Amino acid sequence: MGVLTLRFFRRKKYTKSFLSNQKRNQKKVSSFQSLEEIKQEFKQYFGEQEGIIYRKIILPHINQKKCLLIFISEITNQDYISDQIIQPIKTMKKHEVTSFIAYLEENILTTGDISTSNEITTLFDNLLMGKALLFIEEEQEALSISVDEWKGRSVEESPAETAVRGPRESFTENMNVNKALIRKRIKSNKLRFKSTRVGKYTQTNVSIVFIQGIAKKSLVKEIEKRINKIDLDGVVGSNIIGEKIIEQPYAILPTVGNTERTDSAAAFLLEGKVLIIVDGTPFLLVLPVAMTHFFQTAEDYYSQSISASLIRILRFFAFLITLYAPSIYIALTTFHQEMIPTMAVSNIAAQREGVPFPAFLEAFMMEVTFEILREAGVRMPKMVGQAVSVVGAIVIGQAAVDAGFVSAAMVIVVAITAIASFVIPSYNMANSVRILRFIMMIFAGSFGFYGIMISTFMIVIHLSSLQSFGMIYTAPISPFYKRDQKDTFIRLIRTTFSSKGKALKENKE
Amino acid sequence: MKRLFFIFICLFLLTSCWSRREFNELSIAYGLGIDKEDGEYIVSAQVINPEQISGQSQQSQGGGSSSPVLLYEERGKTLLHTIRKMSKTSPRKIYVAHLYILVIGEKLAKEGLGDTLDFLYRDEEFRNNFYIIIAKDSKARDILSTATPFSVSPSEEIFNRLQYSNKNYSPTKATYIKEFITKTLTDGVEPVVPSILYRKPNQSGEKDKSVPEPSLPTGNAAAFHNDKLIGWLNENQADTYNIITNNVESGIYEIKCDEEEKNSSLESYYTKTEIKPIYKEGPKIELQIEMRGTISELNCNRDIDTEGYRQMEKKFAADFEKRLSDNIKDIQEDIGVDIFGFGREFYRKKPKIWKKYKDNWNEVFKTMEIDVNVTLQITNTDTIENSYLNKLRGGN
Structure with missing residues (x-):
């Protein structure tokens, strides 16, 4: 799955056959x-x-x-x-x-x-x-x-997925425009759109996009079958379709990708993925995806291989921080004081001095406060949003420490957790991590590192149980596909788009 | 599903280590002192007041009137009992995982540390990375109750000083508790432990001096036979001990250009000793000492060329061999136990011979013949070549 994004390693054979398939008429x-x-x-x-x-x-x-x-x-x-x-x-x-x-x-x-x-x-x-x-x-x-007319709302930049050097174009709410944008990038006779209507009242146009010969036939068939089975009053956004067709709709982690960028969409198609366009939503669904998909961005392919690789590794590191930082702080200060370096122990002890709550409650309060502020910031009109951040910075920062309710170290932990969570490029994935973080904090507050290990195992078990349209969610890490490593944690230079990444190919049907 | 749930519940019920405790329920001890008097242990624990020590005192508390460290002291029959007894005076649990030093009173050290060590070795809360120190001619509590200039906590300061000195001053030996326990339990090697001297605060004189004398200087190293203190090594002997046990990172030694000259100094940056056990009409030891150093002070009346340095090396090696041999002889006679670990080398390399002699090894050690070979390599002379003095006089 590393494969998830643009697949850069294609075998040469494939490339050749793809071109030669278009027998020149x-x-x-x-x-x-x-x-x-x-x-x-x-x-x-x-x-x-x-x-x-x-x-x-x-x-x-x-x-x-x-x-x-x-x-x-x-x-x-x-x-x-x-x-x-x-x-x-x-x-x-x-x-x-x-x-x-x-x-x-x-x-x-x-x-x-x-x-x-x-x-x-x-x-x-x-x-x-x-x-x-x-x-x-x-x-x-x-x-x-x-007589061509490539439609698009005056081409706008994607607000959700930004890339410094990449193309600015993003999809719009109009399905025909979206189709046109895809055609604009892939001028091939193999590009296929298959449409159907979903929703008793809305009669929403839902279209599957794939490249014939690259996407697996069985995958396309399966997606078509599941879409045709959907029985709903109405469809107002693409996520509603996504929820209806995935295997485990109640999974904590996301198993459907989405993209707003036309370049990413084209890359996914070339990799052999299937996109679903839902009329009225600028986000196209991407299927199937594995976990590492959510850590890759279009930007990775627009910067040098080495720096892109480092940044990708940094993202995984940030993921671990945002998942573990508060739990480790809680475990260290309430169970394993001996593990804190001796040089730091007097400082941490001094900050805990006079804080009326146990470390777990302190961390929990701060995390909840942060989540409230974050939600407020997202929901409020942009003009008011500024006020939230000002109040938030003062309340959860300076004032709480001065009042002695919270230790300064805790504020640092919450801040680094929050910032690390913004590094995860996928909004869906970042939200999932929030949930896991709270579960982990409860375990850490009750059992220390032992609890952290228990919840880590539970997360790994959950991960192992997931699949996205037959693709194993943890691929290509487990099962380990050596070839797919070229575009998982690191990003090597592309030889060709891989439409048949091992992970995609090895679908358990 | 039922079974899975059962297994899940077991995860929580089958665990130990429930010891959840907040920082504000702990007194972090930096130093622990143990003395024995009238068959009772006297334990003194130096604990920190974190707010004072990290300089973070809250404004509301009206600014640093309380001391950064506190000393709790109790008597009791067993160590843990005595430590727990401290709750009579301390509002919090004494937490020893962050100990810097363990100070043992000289009297207790001479009686033997066996009982004490069992507790330190057994209790899960102690880490093994603190130094063990003997309070020479004094009690452990005296040492712990002295204020030190640099660090608010005397324990921390002693720890840092020993750590630095162990690295940069060749006669200093610092011993982690782990090393001490290992060496007491290993055949053929005996531990050596640093000591701290206690200086009574000079109440009348102190005020007159604008610069107070540093308190608690490091004293001679103590040699142990098993768990009992049996003698002291002077600086020369301790230096020799460190060289032979490969505990010298950098040392400063006298070196001469030729017989008549004043002293110059050699800073060694590499000292490596190889102990070779030999059996020839009785166990013998051959020491191969390889040193590399730079000239860091040079007082010579003449310019010295490469050949000159080669001669200096040879001369130094010969002198140094003699010095080491003398010191080793002294140790053999005065201390009379194998602190160098020669026995361990026999055990490792010639186990049959070790078996034969191990029952009265220390007797063998006292009279053992020890051959010392030193090779020195002077690799550079720092930033200038010839003696400054010589330039001054010679005018060239």
Whole structure:
């Protein structure tokens, strides 16, 4: 799973076969007998893709000549097509010139970027680029007319997943825009969208995205099956779909990933993951994911391998701090005073002097206070949020210590815990860790390090029981996949996207 | 599921160490002193007042009028009983896990520490990284009740001083309790322990002097036979002891350019002794001592070239061999027990011979022939080459 994010190690074999799979189609437009055959050729090439419109036009003034206009509806401007293409050719009168195509191009169509081509493969590519293709009966060539319109709310930066050097684009609430954004990054005939409607009243569009040939067929089938089984009144966000299709919805740790970044989404697809777009949510669901997925960010791939690796390791370290720091403090000060370095013991003892509560209660109060402040900060309108942080800093910091309710060391522990929790890139994962931290504190307060060990074992047992669509949650650490280590704790330089990371491949079906 | 739940419950019921205690229920002892008088133990515990010691006293308490350390003292038949008895005066549990030093009164040391050590060895609260020290000519409580200049806690100061001195001054020996216990229990080696001298505060004179004399200087090292103190090593002997037991990190020695010259000094930064047990008409020991050092003071009337340094090395080695041999002879005669661990070397390398002699090893040790070989390498002369004095006179 380290694999979770962009899979950078692909075997060469795979790359080769992926490219060579797109057998270059040598056919010419002129070799087709009728427009119907051309249409079949396209349908065969693109498979049963939605969004590709085959528009038959009959020219009433020119011997009822038949035309075929092909375009992808999501990425083209419909007004433009009807006003600038269909309208003029429908109303055109006679033509005296021998080449009808040349006449159209020179005299009729008003679009700027028009090209003619005979190569069917060039035309396929043009279609994916957002051009409309115009085929005319009995003509040797076809016209590619530029009518593309890549939709998006004025391209905005992702507020939840930021990257200093990465692309700024993020998904929006509009499903068609999201599809367009994915198509924009992966211009392949293998890209597939499969849509269905979920929700009795909302009839929300839910679409599975994957790359045929990279994503496992069984995985796609399973996801489709589970989505089709969903029986809900309405769907208002992607998480509702996620909860309904995962194996263990009550797991403490998240088993569905999500992303708002288009670059991450493209990388996941190339790795062989399946995305789910839910109309109305800018967060795409990512399946399947393992635990290490939540510690990897797009930024890792936009900075040097070495520094990215170090930062990743730092993130895991921060995860341990945020999970253990308060528990270890409690255990040390109430059970294992002998483990504190002698040089530090007088300082810690001095701070505990006069604090009226046991260390556990002190830590618990402070952690709860922090969680309240944090929640307040998230929920409040941005303009008021400032006040919360000011009050929070004064209350849980200076004032509590001065009043003698809390020791200064405790404030340090709470602060480092809080800051470390913000290092975990996934919001879902950070929330899960909060829960685990409190459980661990209770055990540490009752049994010291022994309790910390018990709760650690419980967490490991819980982790081992999880899976995400057949992928083992602890992979590639346990079971250990050597190859996947190149992109788990460290990030080596990519040779190719791995669509078949061992962890993904080894699904227990 | 039922079984799982049962196992889970067992996790909590089958444990010991329930000892939950907050810091404010503990008195952290930095020093512990043990004396014996009239068949009763006198235990003195030097505990810290954390607020005072860390300089964090709260404003509300009106500023540092109370002392940073307190001394509790009780008498009793057994050690633990005596320590617990301190709760008559101390509001908190005396907590000994952070002990810096254990001070033993000379009288008790001469009687034997066997009973005392059993408790220290057995009790789970003691760590094994504190120093054991003998209060020479005085009682442990006297040492612990003396104020020291640098650190508010005398125990901490003595610990730090011994640690530093052990590293940088070759005659000083510091002994962790672990080493002491191990050596008392091991055949063929006897422990050596540092001592502290007690100086009565000079009540009349003290005020006149603007600079008070340092209290509690380190005294001679004490040699033990099993758990009993049997003699003292003077500085020269302690130096020899440290060299032979590889306890010298850096030492300063006199070195001469030639016969007539004044003393110069050699700072050794590497001293390694190899003890070779030999059997030739009785057990013998051969010591191979390898030293490396730098010239750190040079008082010579002439310039010295490389050849000169080579001669200095040879001369030093010969003198040093003699000095060590003399000191070893003194120790053999005066102390008469094998503090060097020669017996242990026989036990390790020539076990058959050890078996033969082990019952009266100390008798053998007293008369054993010991051959000392020293090799010195002068590796540099610090920042200048020839003697400053010589330059001054010679004018070149």
